[in-house]
Amino acid sequence: MPTVKPKVDLSDFPTGVTFRQRCTVGKALDALKPDQREKAVAALSSMDITHRAISSVLSKWSGITVRESTIGRHRRKGCACE
Numbered sequence: 001m002p003t004v005k006p007k008v009d010l011s012d013f014p015t016g017v018t019f020r021q022r023c024t025v026g027k028a029l030d031a032l033k034p035d036q037r038e039k040a041v042a043a044l045s046s047m048d049i050t051h052r053a054i055s056s057v058l059s060k061w062s063g064i065t066v067r068e069s070t071i072g073r074h075r076r077k078g079c080a081c082e
């Protein structure tokens with residue numbers, strides 16, 4: 001008689017969609033004043049501006065530390081931000 005293994009409960013592991021959380025870029029943008037957010041969003045879509053420059057300004061404005069790598073992921077839309 002074959003052994004029946006118990007079905008593994010994977011509910012602790014979020015699936016692909018829910019795993020994509022809003023990143024710190026999104027959180028930092030939420031913390032900005034409307035005019036700052038407008039500039040930051042424009043900077044994010046301008047490829048002339050480096051991840052480093054955005055990381056520096058966004059961290060200063062929002063008080064939230066935003067890593068360059070997070071900026072990169074946000075720009076590639078690898079996060080769950082709009």
Ligand SMILES: [Zn+2]
Pocket residue numbers: 022023024025026073074079080081
């Ligand atoms: Zn994001």
